Amino acid sequence: MRVGLTGGIASGKSTVASRMAYDGAEVIDYDRLVHCLQEPGSPAIGALCDRFGSAILDDQGGVDRHALSSVVFGAGSSDALGTLNAIMHPLVFDLAAQRETQIMADGSADHLIVHDIPLLTEVYDELPFRFDHIVTVEAPASLRVERMVRTRGMSRAQALARIASQTDDRWRERISDVIIDGSTSIEQMFEQVDSLMSSWRREMERK
Known part of the structure; x- marks a missing residue:
């Protein structure tokens, strides 16, 4: 189910x-998936920097969530949230599908x-x-x-x-x-x- x-x-x-x-x-937490995609080396990092600038990164090369939020929800950024979602959503959905596959790998129908x-x-x-x-x-x-x-x-x-x-x-x-x-x-x-x-x-x- x-x-x-x-x-x-x-x-x-x-x-x-x-x-x-x-x-x-078995809970698939989409916020956690987003966090994974904002870690250093994630496939999302390049696209996020291209759109929002390198100032959104922390010292380790991951996303500084407060800095990104300030850009996305700040004044004059009416299209920023839509752009962020267009970058992140497909990647999050892929991770969720992978997680489902892992959960179902035992062949049980009881999940x-x-x-x-x-x-x-x-x-x-x-x-x-x-x-x-x-x-x-x-x-x-x-x-x-x-x-x-x-x-x-x-x-x-x-x-x-x-x-x-x-x-x-x-x-x-x-x-x-x-x-x-x-x-x-x-x-x-x-x-x-x-x-x-x-x-x-x-x-x-x-x-």
Whole structure:
């Protein structure tokens, strides 16, 4: 079974993904794939420097994520995010497909694979995958801003810019068959995830 997991930035999606992994899911974290592609020697480095300049690199030759974010989300960079996505998305999808191949190499049909994709709605038509279920984790924008300021060191303006760069909640909810409230307690979120995982396992057994 293949499940898509998404949610607005700082919505609680990572907490849900961690619980799914705890419950036995194989989680493919697209943020981690992006990190791999921003390390020194990655095939993405040349294209990123060609477009955004060598100032986005750190001392080791990898991408300085703060410097890149400043360029992409800074004033006067309306086309920068689209350019970044055009460079990164195909490479990320290739890595995700490779990871699926590794997971399935044992020939078992019992794998429950979760694709943790922050920008699922934005890339849905580009993905080389289709999902049996899609889960979105949502929380009020005010709470998400507070989390980003408190835990990620962002200013309020930076947090609002990140939220504005993503599709709104309605689009994520429209493609999802499960919605998890990321403003509830961790215990409540875990209970919902545990229940979902049990129901999906039963569904797999029936098939």
